[in-house]
Amino acid sequence: MTAxxxxxxxxxxxxxxxxxxxxxxxxxxxDAGGFVCLSAPSGGGKTTLLNAIGGLDKPxxxxxxIAGQRIDNLSxxxxxxxxxxxxxxxxxxFNLIPVxxxxxxxxFVMQVQGVPADDRGKKALATLEEVGLAGLEDRLxxxxxxxxxxxxxxxxxxxxxxxxxxADEPTANLDSKTADGLIxxxxxxxxxxxxxxxxxxxxxxVMSYAKRLISMLDGRIVDxxxxxxx
Amino acid sequence: MHMVGILTTLAWRNLWRNHRRTLIMxxxxxxxxxxxxxxxxxxxxxxxxxIQDGISALPGHIQVHHPEYRDDPSVANLISISDTELAAxxxxxxxxxxxxxxxVPAVITSEYESRGITLLGVDPDRxxxxxxxxxxxxxxxxxxSTEDTGIVIGKKLAKMLNTRVGKRxxxxxxxxxxxxxxxxxxxxxxxxxxxxxxxxxxxxxxKSTTQKLLRIDDQVSELxxxxxxxxxxxxxxxxxxxxxxxxxxxxxxxxxxxxxxAMLTIMDGFVFVWIIVIFLALSFGLVNTxxxxxxxxxxxxxxxxxxxxxxxxxxxxxxxxxxxxxVIGLVLGTAxxxxxxxxxxxxxxxxxxxxxxxxxxxxxxxxxxxxxxxxILANVVVLVLGFFASLAPAWRAAHYEPVAALxxx
Numbered sequence: 001m002t003a004x005x006x007x008x009x010x011x012x013x014x015x016x017x018x019x020x021x022x023x024x025x026x027x028x029x030x031d032a033g034g035f036v037c038l039s040a041p042s043g044g045g046k047t048t049l050l051n052a053i054g055g056l057d058k059p060x061x062x063x064x065x066i067a068g069q070r071i072d073n074l075s076x077x078x079x080x081x082x083x084x085x086x087x088x089x090x091x092x093x094f095n096l097i098p099v100x101x102x103x104x105x106x107x108f109v110m111q112v113q114g115v116p117a118d119d120r121g122k123k124a125l126a127t128l129e130e131v132g133l134a135g136l137e138d139r140l141x142x143x144x145x146x147x148x149x150x151x152x153x154x155x156x157x158x159x160x161x162x163x164x165x166x167a168d169e170p171t172a173n174l175d176s177k178t179a180d181g182l183i184x185x186x187x188x189x190x191x192x193x194x195x196x197x198x199x200x201x202x203x204x205x206v207m208s209y210a211k212r213l214i215s216m217l218d219g220r221i222v223d224x225x226x227x228x229x230x
Numbered sequence: 231m232h233m234v235g236i237l238t239t240l241a242w243r244n245l246w247r248n249h250r251r252t253l254i255m256x257x258x259x260x261x262x263x264x265x266x267x268x269x270x271x272x273x274x275x276x277x278x279x280x281i282q283d284g285i286s287a288l289p290g291h292i293q294v295h296h297p298e299y300r301d302d303p304s305v306a307n308l309i310s311i312s313d314t315e316l317a318a319x320x321x322x323x324x325x326x327x328x329x330x331x332x333x334v335p336a337v338i339t340s341e342y343e344s345r346g347i348t349l350l351g352v353d354p355d356r357x358x359x360x361x362x363x364x365x366x367x368x369x370x371x372x373x374x375s376t377e378d379t380g381i382v383i384g385k386k387l388a389k390m391l392n393t394r395v396g397k398r399x400x401x402x403x404x405x406x407x408x409x410x411x412x413x414x415x416x417x418x419x420x421x422x423x424x425x426x427x428x429x430x431x432x433x434x435x436x437k438s439t440t441q442k443l444l445r446i447d448d449q450v451s452e453l454x455x456x457x458x459x460x461x462x463x464x465x466x467x468x469x470x471x472x473x474x475x476x477x478x479x480x481x482x483x484x485x486x487x488x489x490x491x492a493m494l495t496i497m498d499g500f501v502f503v504w505i506i507v508i509f510l511a512l513s514f515g516l517v518n519t520x521x522x523x524x525x526x527x528x529x530x531x532x533x534x535x536x537x538x539x540x541x542x543x544x545x546x547x548x549x550x551x552x553x554x555x556x557v558i559g560l561v562l563g564t565a566x567x568x569x570x571x572x573x574x575x576x577x578x579x580x581x582x583x584x585x586x587x588x589x590x591x592x593x594x595x596x597x598x599x600x601x602x603x604x605x606i607l608a609n610v611v612v613l614v615l616g617f618f619a620s621l622a623p624a625w626r627a628a629h630y631e632p633v634a635a636l637x638x639x
Binding site for chain 2: 057
């Protein structure tokens with residue numbers, strides 16, 4: 001089953017007097033349960049593609065399908081609802097709400113979804129335990145390391161069991177040991193829950209974990225290979 | 231409804247993220263609320279005192295006159311009302327405080343000076359507590375009956391006439407046949423009044439004695455009736471209108487003294503304008519605080535939007551934050567106003583700074599008048615206008631594009 005399908009996506013940004021082609025006729029298909037890395041140098045278009053897949057940004061042209069549903073023509077509210085219910089996000093930084101504890105951050109999405117308090121409390125604690133943060137649930141982000149904060153973000157992304165998790169440079173601010181641990185966690189979750197992971201990165205270690213590596217340059221896909229993950 | 235909890239939590243914690251800024255804004259709201267309520271109570275007290283002094287000196291809450299009395303307040307326009315009949319009717323209508331008076335212009339003469347005054351022929355038992363004269367504070371004594379042949383004048387007038395208790399004066403007016411009606415009175419008492427002008431303007435004689443002087447039998451100039459609240463006299467007006475003869479004119483106090491009546495309306499308007507002006511000063515600080523709070527949290531707001539939170543909840547969060555700040559400020563500001571009024575609720579002597587206040591019918595002692603409706607008005611105005619002032623920054627926050635907000639440097 002196809003988790004993500006992009007057809008002929010184009011997106012151009014205006015920067016000063018220049019038009020920058022962030023996506024240049026990009027078409028990809030990602031199977032459900034996939035573990036895919038989008039790699040590109042800075043400005044290569046990977047974040048723009050990730051944003052288009054996540055419904056955070058609209059392409060100028062082309063079509064985006066999530067689990068068979070076309071999303072590029074949805075309204076702002078409909079796309080927000082799609083993100084809330086079907087997609088988990090892990091961003092590079094500013095990933096957590098600073099005034100909420102780890103548990104509250106994980107509960108946040110469920111709270112917006114309207115999950116009852118008892119249910120979301122149990123799920124949040126179980127998910128924090130799953131990502132190795134048992135006992136840290138009452139800490140504020142400021143009292144946690146970068147790696148722990150990213151794990152909380154991962155817990156928040158997967159707690160509602162979305163079919164798709166999009167991660168944008170999730171290891172960019174982490175040391176190598178913490179980054180390895182985070183990617184290992186992604187892979188375990190991918191295998192355990194069959195969640196589709198699409199990770200935008202230019203971190204070689206992350207790429208080595210991916211089952212499929214899509215390379216981009218100047219908004220175009222230049223390489224798309226299946227690989228044996230390490 | 232499921233979002234109320236998280237929005238309230240977020241709003242409360244965000245409020246205290248920059249606690250110094252929040253405390254400064256809170257201090258401004260508290261001070262502004264105090265200024266609104268405390269100053270309104272002082273101004274309201276000044277006007278209330280003015281009206282109450284005016285009512286006790288002149289109209290009562292309801293007055294009944296001959297229809298021509300308004301144009302010619304002389305002995306020519308009297309009404310025939312029997313106190314005995316009135317007493318029965320008013321008792322049946324549950325009206326306890328009333329009195330009939332003879333009230334005519336007259337001249338008082340001592341051996342040194344003459345002055346134009348208003349002669350009030352009163353029933354001292356009925357007038358007790360209704361007029362501005364405190365019987366217990368009278369030097370000498372107040373009148374003892376309607377037949378009393380003595381006269382009570384103001385201390386200021388006594389000074390002007392160079393007379394005192396025990397001396398005789400002559401009071402002269404006109405009878406209904408336009409003949410001079412005069413007689414000598416012994417000064418039996420000197421009264422003081424909050425409004426010193428009253429001490430110069432009024433003299434009191436027994437009602438029956440005055441009627442004999444003026445040769446008007448048992449006729450009177452006016453009937454005055456007091457209710458419980460000068461702000462609400464309509465029910466009393468209806469009762470009195472139903473009791474008295476249809477050939478007389480019944481008027482409310484603010485119709486008798488249009489200046490006093492206008493003061494009440496002007497005061498209500500002034501209170502509202504005063505509250506709005508204070509709020510406008512406050513609102514700049516409030517909007518600035520919210521704009522800064524939103525500006526500092528752009529990426530966080532972008533994150534929440536990216537995770538699927540609806541813009542309306544972002545809007546709600548900012549407005550709840552603003553309302554929390556205002557409610558805390560209003561509660562503390564209202565409490566501070568109440569506390570500030572307690573030590574001065576028995577009156578402040580403003581005679582030092584208020585020379586000439588009596589010219590405007592104002593007392594030299596100011597009693598703050600803290601009205602619940604003024605407190606409610608101040609609180610409601612701040613909350614309602616605060617809500618609208620918060621809309622702009624909240625609207626701005628709610629309409630960020632998630633991608634742009636997340637990458638904002």
